[in-house]
Amino acid sequence: MSKDIQKKVEALREKIEYHNHRYYVLDAPEISDQEFDALMNELIELEQTYPEYQSPDSPSQRVGGEPLDKFPRVSHEIPMLSLENAESQKGLLDFHQRVSKNTQKTDPVYVAELKIDGLALSLRYEQGILVRGATRGDGTTGEDITPNVKTVRSIPLKLSKPLDIEIRGEAFMSKASFERLNQEKAERGEDPFANPRNAAAGSLRQLDPKIPAKRDLDFFPYSVPYIRGENLDSHYSAVKELKDLGFKINPYIRKFETMEEVISYCEEWQEKRTKLPYEIDGVVIKLNDYNLQQQLGATSKNPRWAIAYKFPAEQAESQVNNIFIN
Numbered sequence: 001m002s003k004d005i006q007k008k009v010e011a012l013r014e015k016i017e018y019h020n021h022r023y024y025v026l027d028a029p030e031i032s033d034q035e036f037d038a039l040m041n042e043l044i045e046l047e048q049t050y051p052e053y054q055s056p057d058s059p060s061q062r063v064g065g066e067p068l069d070k071f072p073r074v075s076h077e078i079p080m081l082s083l084e085n086a087e088s089q090k091g092l093l094d095f096h097q098r099v100s101k102n103t104q105k106t107d108p109v110y111v112a113e114l115k116i117d118g119l120a121l122s123l124r125y126e127q128g129i130l131v132r133g134a135t136r137g138d139g140t141t142g143e144d145i146t147p148n149v150k151t152v153r154s155i156p157l158k159l160s161k162p163l164d165i166e167i168r169g170e171a172f173m174s175k176a177s178f179e180r181l182n183q184e185k186a187e188r189g190e191d192p193f194a195n196p197r198n199a200a201a202g203s204l205r206q207l208d209p210k211i212p213a214k215r216d217l218d219f220f221p222y223s224v225p226y227i228r229g230e231n232l233d234s235h236y237s238a239v240k241e242l243k244d245l246g247f248k249i250n251p252y253i254r255k256f257e258t259m260e261e262v263i264s265y266c267e268e269w270q271e272k273r274t275k276l277p278y279e280i281d282g283v284v285i286k287l288n289d290y291n292l293q294q295q296l297g298a299t300s301k302n303p304r305w306a307i308a309y310k311f312p313a314e315q316a317e318s319q320v321n322n323i324f325i326n
């Protein structure tokens with residue numbers, strides 16, 4: 001292929017990813033859907049005409065390539081841990097007491113974030129390029145679902161910096177997309193998904209990536225287990241870095257100086273969660289400072305520096321009905 005067609009393909013890719021970021025990460029599109037689709041169709045046509053210039057990090061992968069016959073297994077060098085649960089305020093105060101005692105800090109800073117009810121993913125980037133997306137599996141062995149992960153529009157295919165980094169987060173489906181999908185399934189006489197979490201997990205475990213590509217999946221990152229060449233000193237600084245790298249960050253992440261503030265945040269969202277466009281099943285509370293996290297370490301299952309405050313299970317319909325109210 002001549003140089004100028006290669007330049008045209010590269011320019012198209014950059015333009016498409018720029019507009020993809022505007023729409024799916026910043027929620028501030030600059031062009032119409034039709035204009036965006038025209039750019040994508042032009043790129044797909046060029047890549048089909050000149051297959052030697054296809055590239056694994058091309059945005060054409062976002063609409064899905066050929067189906068796989070199975071998912072390769074991957075091992076998580078750094079295990080993907082679960083979270084200890086607190087079912088009450090007392091559970092949070094006990095957690096705070098343990099943390100204060102074992103870190104000798106009476107007033108450690110916590111970060112509180114909504115506990116998204118989706119599917120945990122591990123994303124690996126090399127020189128800033130997404131090279132692998134995997135499910136959590138049992139925490140040490142997961143499945144390589146990279147082609148499907150590339151169809152999640154709010155997951156960057158290329159970071160703003162050429163970093164070797166692993167990023168973990170929750171893939172999810174909004175309540176509205178869940179309702180729409182079940183409507184379509186009902187019209188096709190297919191069984192509906194029970195909840196958005198099952199819909200997200202079921203979509204990401206399809207062998208044909210063209211299926212998740214049409215399912216409007218979304219993603220919030222929540223940890224950076226590995227980063228090379230930069231040192232982050234706290235969870236909050238990691239979240240800021242993730243935003244700078246091109247991820248969509250949950251807008252309700254907060255830093256608190258006291259467990260009392262954390263508890264009122266939990267109470268606030270226990271009331272307000274039906275107003276959110278996605279399902280949450282609690283609040284995740286993390287010690288902010290990485291040195292203190294290191295001091296506390298983890299059991300084989302959970303970090304000692306984080307806990308999940310679980311909301312009491314609510315009647316399912318009341319979680320979903322509200323999408324038609326607000």
Ligand SMILES: NC(=O)c1c(N)nc(OC2CCCC2)nc1O[C@@H]1CCC[C@@H]1O
Pocket residue numbers: 081082083113114115116117118120136170222223284303306
């Ligand atoms: N679902 C979530 O929104 C969420 C979160 N906001 N933050 C974390 O932090 C990890 C980091 C170390 C251990 C848990 N984990 C989350 O979900 C995990 C996935 C597997 C178990 C928990 O649900």
